Amino acid sequence: MAYRLKTATALIGALVLAMAVPAHAEKIFVSNEQDNTVSVIDGDSLEVVDTINVSRRPRAMALSNDKKYLFVAGGDDEAVDMIDIATHELVQTLSSGPDPEVIRVDPNRPYIYISNEDDNIVTVIDYEKRTRVTEIPVGVEPEGIGISPDGRWVVNTTETTNMAHFIDTEEMRVTQNVLVDARPRHAEFKHDGSEVWVSSEIGATVSVIDMDKFEIKHTINFDVPGVTRESVQAVGVELSSDGKRAYVALGPSNRVAVVDQETYEVLDYVLVGQRVWHLALDTAEKRLFTTNGVSGDVTVIDVETNEPQVSIPVGRFPWGVIVVE
Amino acid sequence: MYLNDSHEQSRERRFFSSNVCSRLVGTAAGLLMATALAAANDQVRIGFIGLEPDGQEPVSLLDVVAEDDGLAGARLAIEDNNATGTFMGQEFILEEKILPRDGDVAAAAVELVNGDVKWILSALPREKLNTLLDAAGDATVFNVAAPDNVLRNEECRANLYHTVASRRMLTDALAQFLIYKRWTRWALVVGNTPEDEQGAEALKQSAERFGAEIVSEKKWPHTPLARRSEGGFHAIQREVPVFLQDLEDHDILLVIDETDYFGEYIPHQTWVPRPVGGTQGLTAAAWHRAHESWGAVQLHRRFERRANRWMSPVDYAAWVAVRSLGEAATRAGSVEEGPMLDYLKGESFQLGAYMGEPVTFRSWDRQLRQPILVAGPRMVVSVSPQEGFLHPRTLLDTLGDDEAETGCKN
Numbered sequence: 001m002a003y004r005l006k007t008a009t010a011l012i013g014a015l016v017l018a019m020a021v022p023a024h025a026e027k028i029f030v031s032n033e034q035d036n037t038v039s040v041i042d043g044d045s046l047e048v049v050d051t052i053n054v055s056r057r058p059r060a061m062a063l064s065n066d067k068k069y070l071f072v073a074g075g076d077d078e079a080v081d082m083i084d085i086a087t088h089e090l091v092q093t094l095s096s097g098p099d100p101e102v103i104r105v106d107p108n109r110p111y112i113y114i115s116n117e118d119d120n121i122v123t124v125i126d127y128e129k130r131t132r133v134t135e136i137p138v139g140v141e142p143e144g145i146g147i148s149p150d151g152r153w154v155v156n157t158t159e160t161t162n163m164a165h166f167i168d169t170e171e172m173r174v175t176q177n178v179l180v181d182a183r184p185r186h187a188e189f190k191h192d193g194s195e196v197w198v199s200s201e202i203g204a205t206v207s208v209i210d211m212d213k214f215e216i217k218h219t220i221n222f223d224v225p226g227v228t229r230e231s232v233q234a235v236g237v238e239l240s241s242d243g244k245r246a247y248v249a250l251g252p253s254n255r256v257a258v259v260d261q262e263t264y265e266v267l268d269y270v271l272v273g274q275r276v277w278h279l280a281l282d283t284a285e286k287r288l289f290t291t292n293g294v295s296g297d298v299t300v301i302d303v304e305t306n307e308p309q310v311s312i313p314v315g316r317f318p319w320g321v322i323v324v325e
Numbered sequence: 326m327y328l329n330d331s332h333e334q335s336r337e338r339r340f341f342s343s344n345v346c347s348r349l350v351g352t353a354a355g356l357l358m359a360t361a362l363a364a365a366n367d368q369v370r371i372g373f374i375g376l377e378p379d380g381q382e383p384v385s386l387l388d389v390v391a392e393d394d395g396l397a398g399a400r401l402a403i404e405d406n407n408a409t410g411t412f413m414g415q416e417f418i419l420e421e422k423i424l425p426r427d428g429d430v431a432a433a434a435v436e437l438v439n440g441d442v443k444w445i446l447s448a449l450p451r452e453k454l455n456t457l458l459d460a461a462g463d464a465t466v467f468n469v470a471a472p473d474n475v476l477r478n479e480e481c482r483a484n485l486y487h488t489v490a491s492r493r494m495l496t497d498a499l500a501q502f503l504i505y506k507r508w509t510r511w512a513l514v515v516g517n518t519p520e521d522e523q524g525a526e527a528l529k530q531s532a533e534r535f536g537a538e539i540v541s542e543k544k545w546p547h548t549p550l551a552r553r554s555e556g557g558f559h560a561i562q563r564e565v566p567v568f569l570q571d572l573e574d575h576d577i578l579l580v581i582d583e584t585d586y587f588g589e590y591i592p593h594q595t596w597v598p599r600p601v602g603g604t605q606g607l608t609a610a611a612w613h614r615a616h617e618s619w620g621a622v623q624l625h626r627r628f629e630r631r632a633n634r635w636m637s638p639v640d641y642a643a644w645v646a647v648r649s650l651g652e653a654a655t656r657a658g659s660v661e662e663g664p665m666l667d668y669l670k671g672e673s674f675q676l677g678a679y680m681g682e683p684v685t686f687r688s689w690d691r692q693l694r695q696p697i698l699v700a701g702p703r704m705v706v707s708v709s710p711q712e713g714f715l716h717p718r719t720l721l722d723t724l725g726d727d728e729a730e731t732g733c734k735n
Binding site for chain 2: 117118120139140141158159160161162163177179182183201202203228229230231233252
């Protein structure tokens with residue numbers, strides 16, 4: 001009941017927020033793993049305005065460098081769909097190699113890096129030429145992929161090998177490896193490129209890796225009051241561009257941790273929907289969108305107050321989220 | 326209880342026709358170059374002792390008899406360990422001993438120990454496991470096949486770990502789901518082997534613990550039947566309902582037939598329309614081909630590509646045992662017995678095992694603490710522990726012997 005009340009006041013808050021910020025035609029894309037769809041949420045009304053049919057088992061998404069296209073990895077179709085952001089039309093489907101899970105786009109070249117969970121490789125494809133550039137062998141069950149802001153380094157995490165493998169994108173091979181905690185899921189670079197944050201689902205930690213030394217400089221632990229240790233599982237990570245705040249999705253604990261990017265101190269835990277998986281800040285970095293797999297919705301958090309504002313029902317098992325202006 | 330799905334496997338073969346071995350070697354070589362770890366690897370030798378199949382044909386033609394039950398799981402985990410080991414300068418080697426049914430377990434154990442093997446997986450039944458322990462000295466033994474509760478209690482040993490679930494964990498897992506369903510009146514039909522008696526005993530303990538009532542119990546008058554006979558169902562369809570006719574009114578019929586003599590005949594042949602569970606029908610298992618959550622599909626695929634069959638609970642237990650040793654060597658940064666054991670015994674031990682939360686070892690009997698699947702023949706129905714049961718430490722300790730009731734003194 002308390003939550004409902006909060007939601008009601010939150011709704012008003014969201015309205016005020018919406019009125020305060022001029023309309024910026026922001027769109028939020030959410031991949032629904034079980035529905036084979038992507039929900040499109042309008043950034044102003046916070047309502048689902050379209051549902052796009054995509055390849056089967058859509059999980060990670062990424063944007064083309066000109067921000068005109070959305071890429072969606074379809075795990076069961078061994079494909080990456082390329083969708084026009086303006087029209088929501090499918091432009092083309094690229095062959096991805098087996099079971100693509102996470103994708104990232106090279107900031108300097110039309111390359112997509114794809115983790116092929118089943119094959120112990122990272123596949124690189126050229127989305128303009130529609131060709132496979134190369135395959136890079138990594139550890140067992142590649143999952144998370146991060147790319148440094150300058151495009152020099154791609155980091156890939158492997159869930160069974162429990163490592164972050166650093167791929168030098170000039171040589172297209174692994175040159176550094178860092179052991180992290182159990183079942184690493186996601187890798188996110190700091191906006192200045194000095195660190196990469198790697199979350200571990202089973203280890204329930206985030207390893208902060210120093211990019212000069214390729215060493216862990218800090219490990220962030222999460223202890224959510226009143227929640228069993230087993231249900232705290234670190235997955236999605238989002239870092240603010242000013243280098244101050246970090247957000248970590250804690251899976252079945254239904255919480256998002258708010259972390260100080262400079263001191264690594266956990267500042268707050270925000271209650272969201274069930275099994276929170278991934279996160280995205282909006283372009284103004286005032287709102288955080290979270291995908292909640294089990295409750296099938298997206299929570300909008302006001303990052304000034306760390307209060308959940310509203311829940312938006314989407315498809316079944318929402319997985320990834322990406323905000324486009 | 327696994328079936329070969331030829332469709333799935335032919336699909337796999339199509340996509341992975343490239344030689345898996347060459348790819349793996351390629352991976353390892355690439356990573357080796359990458360890390361420039363030229364130094365000779367530190368080695369961890371792990372022994373595996375199992376028995377040849379007993380030659381009994383399964384009741385259902387859908388079941389296959391695996392020649393390498395358990396062993397295939399251990400082999401896969403060795404590969405997984407070596408993927409990490411490549412970066413750590415560590416190498417894992419499996420020493421396999423598959424014995425005839427009457428083979429000399431003690432001699433095999435001594436041979437392993439004399440060959441500097443400090444860790445042994447046992448895919449043996451209880452009595453032969455005890456023979457192995459008597460011969461293996463200080464070596465640490467992982468029980469991957471024997472579910473006997475007594476091995477976790479009076480017969481426990483300080484160097485014995487269990488990655489296979491105990492009977493009690495399985496019956497507790499099933500019982501919790503039945504309580505959740507409010508199917509609290511159980512009728513029992515029990516086979517006449519010693520294993521079946523222990524299974525019935527575990528089920529009664531679970532009923533007591535969670536508040537179910539056993540309203541009737543009958544022993545199946547088993548005499549060995551020919552496994553293959555055309556038209557056997559004519560007799561079954563007449564005999565089984567009559568045998569079950571005098572059971573008191575119940576919510577579910579629970580069958581205990583661990584040796585696969587008769588249980589498969591019971592579902593749909595009951596006198597009154599009731600679901601059937603236990604060792605057939607709705608079962609509890611640590612692993613199941615239909616388990617797909619938490620990345621489990623990855624493990625199925627890796628396993629099936631190598632073994633050409635489905636992963637069994639014994640394969641899974643062997644995989645967990647070898648991966649536990651891999652994790653110990655990785656985290657301890659050492660292949661020495663002392664540091665690895667310290668990690669295995671320590672508070673920080675945890676392993677990702679495709680069950681949605683870390684698996685760990687209980688300090689009082691060294692039993693793997695793990696969720697248990699509740700499944701029908703073709704789908705996972707639920708995962709225990711069930712929400713709503715409570716435990717001061719972890720809900721996982723509502724499955725199996727808890728600290729306060731353990732009979733383990735070692």
